[in-house]
Amino acid sequence: MEPIVVAKNLTKSYTKGLRALDNVSLKVNQGKVLVVMGPSGSGKSTLIRTFNGLETFDKGELNILGIKVDSTHDERKIQKIRRRVGMVFQQFNLFPHLSILENITLAPVHVQKRRQIEAEEYGMYLLSQMGIDSHAKKYPSQLSGGEQQRVAIARALALKPELLLFDEPTSALDPERINEVLDAMRRLAEQGMTMVVVTHEIGFAKDVSDQVLFMDSGKVIETSPPNIFFSNAKHERSRKFLNQLDKH
Amino acid sequence: MKINQKIFLQFGICIIFFGLIGILINNLTINLIRTGLGFNFSWLFKPASFALAEHPLPYTSSDSYAWALFIGWLNSLKVIVSSLILATLLGTLIGFARTGKNSLLGLISAGYITTIRQTPLLLQLMFWYFVGFLGLKDNMFIQIKNIFNISNQGIEFSGLIFSSEFLALLLGLSIFTSAYIAEVIRGGILSVGRGQWEAFRSLGLSERKGLIRIILPQALPAIIPGLTSQYLNLAKNSTLAIAVGYSDIYAINDTIINQTGRAIECFIILLVSFLLLNLLITNTMEIINRLILKSRKNI
Ligand SMILES: Nc1ncnc2c1ncn2[C@@H]1O[C@H](COP(=O)(O)OP(=O)(O)OP(=O)(O)O)[C@@H](O)[C@H]1O
Ligand SMILES: [Mg+2]
Numbered sequence: 001m002e003p004i005v006v007a008k009n010l011t012k013s014y015t016k017g018l019r020a021l022d023n024v025s026l027k028v029n030q031g032k033v034l035v036v037m038g039p040s041g042s043g044k045s046t047l048i049r050t051f052n053g054l055e056t057f058d059k060g061e062l063n064i065l066g067i068k069v070d071s072t073h074d075e076r077k078i079q080k081i082r083r084r085v086g087m088v089f090q091q092f093n094l095f096p097h098l099s100i101l102e103n104i105t106l107a108p109v110h111v112q113k114r115r116q117i118e119a120e121e122y123g124m125y126l127l128s129q130m131g132i133d134s135h136a137k138k139y140p141s142q143l144s145g146g147e148q149q150r151v152a153i154a155r156a157l158a159l160k161p162e163l164l165l166f167d168e169p170t171s172a173l174d175p176e177r178i179n180e181v182l183d184a185m186r187r188l189a190e191q192g193m194t195m196v197v198v199t200h201e202i203g204f205a206k207d208v209s210d211q212v213l214f215m216d217s218g219k220v221i222e223t224s225p226p227n228i229f230f231s232n233a234k235h236e237r238s239r240k241f242l243n244q245l246d247k248h
Numbered sequence: 249m250k251i252n253q254k255i256f257l258q259f260g261i262c263i264i265f266f267g268l269i270g271i272l273i274n275n276l277t278i279n280l281i282r283t284g285l286g287f288n289f290s291w292l293f294k295p296a297s298f299a300l301a302e303h304p305l306p307y308t309s310s311d312s313y314a315w316a317l318f319i320g321w322l323n324s325l326k327v328i329v330s331s332l333i334l335a336t337l338l339g340t341l342i343g344f345a346r347t348g349k350n351s352l353l354g355l356i357s358a359g360y361i362t363t364i365r366q367t368p369l370l371l372q373l374m375f376w377y378f379v380g381f382l383g384l385k386d387n388m389f390i391q392i393k394n395i396f397n398i399s400n401q402g403i404e405f406s407g408l409i410f411s412s413e414f415l416a417l418l419l420g421l422s423i424f425t426s427a428y429i430a431e432v433i434r435g436g437i438l439s440v441g442r443g444q445w446e447a448f449r450s451l452g453l454s455e456r457k458g459l460i461r462i463i464l465p466q467a468l469p470a471i472i473p474g475l476t477s478q479y480l481n482l483a484k485n486s487t488l489a490i491a492v493g494y495s496d497i498y499a500i501n502d503t504i505i506n507q508t509g510r511a512i513e514c515f516i517i518l519l520v521s522f523l524l525l526n527l528l529i530t531n532t533m534e535i536i537n538r539l540i541l542k543s544r545k546n547i
Contacts, residue, residue: 052450082452093447097465097543107451110461159452 002066003029004163004194010050010060012218020046021057022218028163028211031192035205035226038215039241044198047215048165051196052085053078065162083111086156090168092148094140094155100127101136104155112159119158126154130184146177150184157188164188166197200245206230214238276512283509291508292317298503300495302411313504320500321521327417327496328486328525332479334422339429344459346430347437357430364427369485372424377416377492413494417486425482432474436467468540476533483525497521 005028012021020043028034036044049055051064056073063069064081095103101123108119127133130150132143140148149169156164166185170178182204189195189208199205205212205226212229214221214237222234233239280287296316297309303319304326345357364372382400397404402411410418440463448458489496501514 054446054449079452079454082450085450087446087450089443089446091443093443095444095447095462106461107453110457111452155451 001030003027003063004032004065005034005051005196006061006063007047007050008061008063010047010057010062012046012050012055012057012059019043019218021050024060024215024218024220026213026220026223028194028196031194032210033189033195033197033208035209035212036196036198036215037200037205037212037241038221042215043218044215045167046218048087048167048196048198051163051165052082052087054087083159084161085163085165086159086161087165088149088152088156088167088169090171092140092145092152092172094148094151096140098139099136100132100138100140100143100151103140103151104158107155108158123154123158126157127151129187130154131180144177145173146180149173149181153181153184153188162194164193164195166195166199168198168200170199170201202230202245214241216241280512285509287512289513291510291513296504298507300500301493302414302495313508316500316504317497317517317521320495320497323494324486324489324496324498324521324525327414327421327489327494328483331418331421331425331482331486334418335425335429335478335482336475338422338426340433342426342430343433343437346434349455361427361430364424369420369424370488370491373416373420373488373492376419377412380419381412381416411494413489413492416492417489417494420488420492421482421485424485425478428478428481429475432471432478433467435474436471437463439470440466469537472533472537472540476530479529479533480526483522483529 005026007024007026010021010024011019013019022043024043024047026034036047038044046055050057050062053069053073056071058071061068061070065084067077067081069077069081094100095106098106101120104123104126105116105119108114108122109116124133124136127136130153132147132150132154135143135147135151140151143151149172153169169185170181173181178201182201185195185197185204186208197204197209209226211223212226213223214229214233214235216237221237222229224234228234229238230242233242292314293312295310296313298316299309300307300316300319302323304322305319307315307319342357342360345353346361348354381402400412402409402413402415404410437459444462444466445458448462449455453461486496487498490499490502493499498518501518505511505514
């Protein structure tokens, strides 16, 4: 079966001489979970944002769900990809002027042209899956951070995506709220969703991921299964990073 | 500051204030006595005996001054409201272009904004009047399928006639104000966080839909106050109508002062007219603002 994500030698610089991505190659197969780790500024966000065209790149190739994009950043292809890939952000980025249910039905109605009633029914189903259907009529600011992030996940799921991208989904949450979001993500992985997750939650990475990709200064340092990465990482740089993570 | 000093200061300010008002009233009375006219408004109902090129309601020179002034007020309202709409549409488009992803459009709109803002409005009005319309030769007609005629008389559009004076003023005011409105719109759009753009883009929404459904509604609270002040400026700038010979309230007032010498009454009328106009604008915008805030009360 064709892989969901294939990146070949992705390279990108925001400022000359400073590479945010440096020859990054990776592969994610159907139903697999890839966790991306690395110190601040190592290029994790830049990497996963290239997957749905929020970020361009200078060199290399990307194949998302069989759609090939290169440095020319073909808008039509990007648009096709975005209809099949969901994304969840660190800061939730819910639309504050829309109700919870409107946040979720926006894309199905205006991108996929589905009927409002149909979109609402499916939206309510997704909210109940996330355990927040009682909040459907409320507005984002009336919800806690953990609830807002679960709405954001439901919103990303509304287009029935074949790939989900998470950029530090629990980093902006109070510690006691982190698990409700991680549990929702766990359930998605169990249902066979293909996911790329930037996170520093070791527990989640150990339990859920199939591979851990460790980055530093835009380069992939190593890609290993979690049991190896967390107990016996191949590279000195990875071990140093894990040591620092443990101290926090 | 001690309380004594405060009272003393306030007392001083009061004396200066009432002193100035006294001087003004004194001057006024002396001038009124000198002209021998007295202060009254009964002349308003005498025939104006001047013609008006442009009158949305029936008017002849035997109609009263009051009616002439009312026609002028309507003419002002007509050019202000239509410029306001045109300026808003133009300004919004240019504001969008200025913030959009297309760098060529961005450059063009930046050039437009700079050029328009750095030339005096009077010059622009003259340009549109003399170059834009009177520049067209007498015998020159641009006709488009008989429903759209352009000549130095103005534009005829399926039976409706717009004079060159009106059009020059409309274009001048709209284009001038649109440059400022574009900046107001841009400021509003920039006030919405980057995350909102990324969120709608990642959902597959087009730039246009995202701008209209996600960004603009959140930018409005930042846009409305700036827009209101641009509308008020537009209303005040409309008095430059006199430069292109459009009979707005100010131009008609001017004619009446020349004919009757009733400068003080006329200025009071002008003052009240503009107060009314601006109150109309401010209140309408206030209502719009409240509607927006109400629809957003949950944020
Ligand atoms: N819009 C931008 N303009 C210029 N430089 C940028 C931009 N975004 C990121 N960078 C730079 O690119 C590099 C990689 O940034 P990126 O945000 O991908 O890192 P990250 O691994 O996600 O970090 P963090 O853990 O802090 O989120 C950093 O050096 C950063 O300063
Ligand atoms: Mg990041």
